[in-house]
Amino acid sequence: MDAETRFRALFDSAYPALRRYARNRGLAGVDGEDLVAGTLEIAWRRIDDVPVDDPLPWLYVVAHNLWRNQTRKDRRRSEILARFPASPPASGDPADLPHDVLRAALESLSEDDQEVLRLIAWDGLTPAQVATVMGCTPVAARSRLHRARNRLAERLGLDPRVQQAGPARQKQGDDTDLKEVS
Amino acid sequence: MTPLDDDLLSALSAARPVQQEEPTAASPEAQAMLTRIFGTETVPRRRRRRWMIAAPAGVAAAAAVAVGLVWAPGKPAPHTAPPASPTNLRTAVLAAFEDASGSMSHAVVTWTVPGSPKITFERWTYPGTAKPGQLRRIRQLERVNGSPSQDVETIYTVPGGSAAGRTKVLVKGELIDIEYQTRSWSRQKNTEINAADDAWPAPTTPDEIRQQIADGHFTVKGKVSLEGRAAIELTWSPAPQTVSRLWVDAKTYLPLKSSFDGKAGRLGDEYNSSVVTVYDILPAIDANLALLKPPIPAGFKETAAPTTPAGG
Numbered sequence: 001m002d003a004e005t006r007f008r009a010l011f012d013s014a015y016p017a018l019r020r021y022a023r024n025r026g027l028a029g030v031d032g033e034d035l036v037a038g039t040l041e042i043a044w045r046r047i048d049d050v051p052v053d054d055p056l057p058w059l060y061v062v063a064h065n066l067w068r069n070q071t072r073k074d075r076r077r078s079e080i081l082a083r084f085p086a087s088p089p090a091s092g093d094p095a096d097l098p099h100d101v102l103r104a105a106l107e108s109l110s111e112d113d114q115e116v117l118r119l120i121a122w123d124g125l126t127p128a129q130v131a132t133v134m135g136c137t138p139v140a141a142r143s144r145l146h147r148a149r150n151r152l153a154e155r156l157g158l159d160p161r162v163q164q165a166g167p168a169r170q171k172q173g174d175d176t177d178l179k180e181v182s
Numbered sequence: 183m184t185p186l187d188d189d190l191l192s193a194l195s196a197a198r199p200v201q202q203e204e205p206t207a208a209s210p211e212a213q214a215m216l217t218r219i220f221g222t223e224t225v226p227r228r229r230r231r232r233w234m235i236a237a238p239a240g241v242a243a244a245a246a247v248a249v250g251l252v253w254a255p256g257k258p259a260p261h262t263a264p265p266a267s268p269t270n271l272r273t274a275v276l277a278a279f280e281d282a283s284g285s286m287s288h289a290v291v292t293w294t295v296p297g298s299p300k301i302t303f304e305r306w307t308y309p310g311t312a313k314p315g316q317l318r319r320i321r322q323l324e325r326v327n328g329s330p331s332q333d334v335e336t337i338y339t340v341p342g343g344s345a346a347g348r349t350k351v352l353v354k355g356e357l358i359d360i361e362y363q364t365r366s367w368s369r370q371k372n373t374e375i376n377a378a379d380d381a382w383p384a385p386t387t388p389d390e391i392r393q394q395i396a397d398g399h400f401t402v403k404g405k406v407s408l409e410g411r412a413a414i415e416l417t418w419s420p421a422p423q424t425v426s427r428l429w430v431d432a433k434t435y436l437p438l439k440s441s442f443d444g445k446a447g448r449l450g451d452e453y454n455s456s457v458v459t460v461y462d463i464l465p466a467i468d469a470n471l472a473l474l475k476p477p478i479p480a481g482f483k484e485t486a487a488p489t490t491p492a493g494g
Binding site: 100120 | 192218220
């Protein structure tokens, strides 16, 4: 398969995912398009380096780095947001929290904490794929996720130690376990 | 058990931003993008370089939270008759902006969120609107509940091309960052600065306001009295459930005040807040230009790079 044919196939499969990635990070319109185009342009230029079997994590690494540069100026806003913890829901159930409160709490975390949570909760990656994106081992990725999740809970006024079972998801496997690894 | 079996992560997943429509690679925008990408060449392995640029942390502080700006004409704009139509008003306001472009601008921005500390930004900019190639100096002093928390000066040459609507226009420049929480300061020469306009949460800089006016996306509400001054009120909606208002002087057509009102709510959603910016006019004389340089408080320690404030 020549490079152009391969890239066309990659483009068709990755474009929707990258647009969602951009949207999940608040990038719409021109900014979102810039991020997707920048990511795919690098993929085209480095097509030989793009993994054939599972290219998405590789593309997310590129998008993640581009996005971090693009939004560094928002860091200061996050610092301000971090000063205002939210009120916990009376029921203690995170599902009762308004979505804007959850997003506000997420924004108040560090960039790395935000990203690991977004990759899991919004982009649907497994901890193993997150490890590729964040340049760490799967064990470290699970550990980062655990810590980020607890910091999010603290920011929301929830007890970080309480980890209730959510909607039934039957998938099993150590690779997706949220258990702290230290 | 998957991570999303956890209640909190499940709730966070449900709070994911809503996609307006499912993106598809067959869309005209996607196909145009594909054509553009094929217009670039692949890079042979041996010539590849690292493509990432690591911007210093201070850049964020310098360019962030740019909620407001300033305005200051060196002379009153020569427009005295109220324009009769939005088109005439647009012409008059743009002409006034042009007349004032060489002046120093000053603004005080108040950011209000119910139940949160009062945050204000005071910003000095010279020149008020700069052309490509011009040296621009901006100082922004942030206060929380009246106490300074950060004071930053950035100096850079304005790049060519429009920054309107973009969040990243990196240029080389100089930055002085004073962090009150850590009682430290740093001077970074030849560092990267984001020269993009920051339209968060609504257009409030002269360039952004000028762009909104130039685009004609406003409604003329009419002549009003603003704290005893004759003003013309304009409104537009930068996002659903939001309103931006701008009052321009009825004689000079320069900005006096602007406001942004999102739906009452919490921090986090950038549109859920209220921002009021009061514009001031400062002639570009030495005494005013001296205000661009942030004073370094006694006892503050110089660092090589800005330290991150606690809680950041």
